[in-house]
Amino acid sequence: MAVANKPSALERVTSDPVSRRKLLAVTGGSTALAAFLAACGSDSSSTTTTMGNGGGKTGTEQFGKGDVGILNYALTLEYLETAFYADVVKSGLFKGSDLATIRKFGSEEAEHVTALTGFVKQMGGTPAPKPKTEFPLKSAKSVLELAATVENLGAAAYLGQAPNIKGASVLAAALSIHSVEGRHAAALNTLLGESITPDGAFAKPAGADEVLKSVEPFIVG
Amino acid sequence: MSDQILAQPELAGVNIDTDSEDISRSEVILKGALAAGAVYGALAVGPFVGRALAMAESGDVGILNFALTLEYLEAAFYKEAKTRAKASGDLKSLIELVGRDEEEHVGALTETIKKLGGKPVAEPKFDFPYNGTAGFLKLAQTFEDTGVSAYNGAAPQIKAKEVLEAAGSIVQVEARHAAAIRLQNKEEPAPEAFDPALPEAKVLKAVEPFIA
Numbered sequence: 012m013a014v015a016n017k018p019s020a021l022e023r024v025t026s027d028p029v030s031r032r033k034l035l036a037v038t039g040g041s042t043a044l045a046a047f048l049a050a051c052g053s054d055s056s057s058t059t060t061t062m063g064n065g066g067g068k069t070g071t072e073q074f075g076k077g078d079v080g081i082l083n084y085a086l087t088l089e090y091l092e093t094a095f096y097a098d099v100v101k102s103g104l105f106k107g108s109d110l111a112t113i114r115k116f117g118s119e120e121a122e123h124v125t126a127l128t129g130f131v132k133q134m135g136g137t138p139a140p141k142p143k144t145e146f147p148l149k150s151a152k153s154v155l156e157l158a159a160t161v162e163n164l165g166a167a168a169y170l171g172q173a174p175n176i177k178g179a180s181v182l183a184a185a186l187s188i189h190s191v192e193g194r195h196a197a198a199l200n201t202l203l204g205e206s207i208t209p210d211g212a213f214a215k216p217a218g219a220d221e222v223l224k225s226v227e228p229f230i231v232g
Numbered sequence: 233m234s235d236q237i238l239a240q241p242e243l244a245g246v247n248i249d250t251d252s253e254d255i256s257r258s259e260v261i262l263k264g265a266l267a268a269g270a271v272y273g274a275l276a277v278g279p280f281v282g283r284a285l286a287m288a289e290s291g292d293v294g295i296l297n298f299a300l301t302l303e304y305l306e307a308a309f310y311k312e313a314k315t316r317a318k319a320s321g322d323l324k325s326l327i328e329l330v331g332r333d334e335e336e337h338v339g340a341l342t343e344t345i346k347k348l349g350g351k352p353v354a355e356p357k358f359d360f361p362y363n364g365t366a367g368f369l370k371l372a373q374t375f376e377d378t379g380v381s382a383y384n385g386a387a388p389q390i391k392a393k394e395v396l397e398a399a400g401s402i403v404q405v406e407a408r409h410a411a412a413i414r415l416q417n418k419e420e421p422a423p424e425a426f427d428p429a430l431p432e433a434k435v436l437k438a439v440e441p442f443i444a
Contacts (some may be wrong), residue, residue, distance in 0.1 A: 112421075115420065116422065119424075123425060166404055173396060174400070179388045182387070183384070183387075186383075188425075189407075191407070191426065191427055193407035195422055196408065197411040198415060198422065200408075208408050212333035212336035214401045
């Protein structure tokens with residue numbers, strides 16, 4: 012992944028909750044509810060198509076074909092989250108229960124890394140390499156805001172890929188991680204005094220292109 | 233894809249913690265129902281469960297009706313809690329927010345089932361055994377965690393991509409509710425790295441005691 016030369020939209024907006032929400036709304040693309048209802052149009056045959064990558068691009072092709080590509084994309088995001096929490100723990104910005112929460116979330120992301128690596132190998136793929144990362148860790152508040160942004164984006168990323176997954180076992184695993192990312196996001200939003208459901212009753216998905224663009228500034232090699 | 237992946241212990245099954253010293257009455261009821269179901273099998277299931285199981289034959293509509301039943305339960309639970317849970321401050325706002333979300337889920341699922349040519353299940357009458365704010369919160373945590381596991385268990389069987397997208401967008405919201413309710417209970421918002429998946433029959437047995 013290329014090194015970003017300019018500050019990203021994400022970096023600029025992490026200190027501004029309003030534009031951060033806007034970013035999430037934009038990266039969320041079409042609402043799931045719209046898709047939900049669109050699925051129920053008069054053309055009933057369109058609602059019985061099988062799932063899979065067959066038709067369109069998933070945006071994860073650079074990580075491998077099909078489910079392996081999606082898993083490696085998820086693995087890259089989990090590596091990033093794991094490294095982020097490890098850096099935050101080392102930063103000394105947090106103590107007490109907030110530090111305990113950060114440690115817990117970090118260890119869960121590390122478990123996701125291990126599981127995804129195992130899946131990729133089981134499927135005969137090569138796990139994506141661990142990226143070199145760097146995060147701005149200026150203050151406790153800005154770090155919590157970045158954590159919330161990353162988790163909300165992570166949850167949206169899984170939601171965006173779930174319908175592209177072919178294997179039922181891979182889908183089940185992705186879903187079991189997806190809802191944990193949603194839990195992390197809601198807990199961080201609560202710590203920040205923000206809505207636990209920034210998208211309302213229906214969470215919005217994010218496509219791989221948007222997600223990768225958003226995390227690019229944190230990947231330095 | 234082999235099923236071996238699911239054999240990984242951290243991804244398989246659901247933990248029902250019978251060793252916990254801190255068991256609410258509702259959890260006892262829930263566990264009792266699960267145990268009774270295991271002992272007596274299909275004969276023990278009530279008319280509600282039978283009706284819902286019959287629905288399961290019809291693919292995505294069946295899954296949507298299963299989800300609708302859970303959303304009815306949650307929506308009724310939070311609606312009643314507005315006056316019954318004796319909540320104030322942040323919890324009061326949370327009950328309103330979560331209740332509104334569950335009602336929106338009921339509306340969307342009902343509409344979708346109709347558009348798919350199915351018949352939405354009727355709303356059952358519910359009976360929630362709890363006392364006060366603490367009792368409400370314990371039951372809320374059980375419902376939200378069960379809801380997450382129910383969607384996660386059902387979603388891989390969904391055929392239509394769009395229905396899967398919708399189920400995913402709802403389960404994420406349920407997970408967010410679960411985390412917020414858990415924080416109110418001073419518990420880990422995300423207790424495990426992998427949320428368990430529950431099969432439909434187990435979920436129906438778990439909610440059966442709350443159907444009046």
